[in-house]
Amino acid sequence: MYDMLKTRLILIAVCAALWVTTVARADEPLRLRLLSYNIHHGEGIDGKLDLERIAQVILSVKPDLVALQEVDQNASRSRSVDQPAELARLTKMNVVFGANIPLQGGHYGNAVLSRYPIVRHQNHRLPNIDDGEQRGVIEAEIQVPSSAKPIVMLATHFDHRREDQERFASAQAIEQLISDRADQPALLLGDLNDVAGSRTLTRLAARWTSVNDQPLPTIPVARPARQIDFILYRPENRWRVVETRVLEEAVASDHRAIFSLVELSPN
Secondary structure, three states: OOOHHHHHHHHHHHHHHHHHHHHHHHOOOOOEEEEEEEEEHOOOOOOOOOOOHHHHHHHHOOEEEEEEEEEEOOOOHHOOOOOOHHHHHHHHEEEEEEEEEEOEEEEEEEEEEEEEOOOEEEEEEEOOOOOOOOOOEEEEEOOOOOOOOOOOEEEEEOOOOOOOOHHHHHHHHHHHHHOOOOOOOEEEEOOOOOOOOHHHHHHOHHHHEOOOOOOOOOOOOOOOOOOOEEEEEEOOOHHHEEEEOOOOOOOOOOOOOEEEEEOOOOO
């Protein structure tokens, strides 16, 4: 009888310990590994079209969420490969693609890779001024652990021309897109084709915080001098930046990728 009682007390203690551990873990911040990478449709500065090389760059930092720009889908210049699907296969991640331009029998646009379920997504066309290249932003809702609501991930690629009217208009459009979700954790990743201190980045800084305070150049790829690839977050009080760096790989694309490890505090 004594042994049975002792065994029950031990089991109760073990279960209580497990419950406390579970609660503590639920209260801990969630770490997310983020990557933004303009892949130049898989063509490196050596002229080689090599999607497996792009996948290896992505996998080198074991990301949870990835924003990709200049992605082809079934375009003849990239051997009519469905690049979003192929990169999802090579990285073993979930994928969504936002087609912005018809191209050579296929499409061209942005993509999101996620280790977590993508519960909803929509590609939004961004403002087009003076018949420039049509740009877009993917709005993806990602269900991550320890968060009651999905986080919002926006993946985009802004206009590249010298005049900034379209970039500024795109920044305003993105702000309007999620203006009614000020408290929902959100990430904005992409090639913004502008620098810190510019009118476009200053507009975004009114609601978004960059993962790096000082510029981390991403182009030109051989000897980077300017940062035009960014990772931003909101609201500021839900996120903490642990690490941010630009990857050393300088052949696979004409951009270097920017990586950040962040923590999302629980609800």
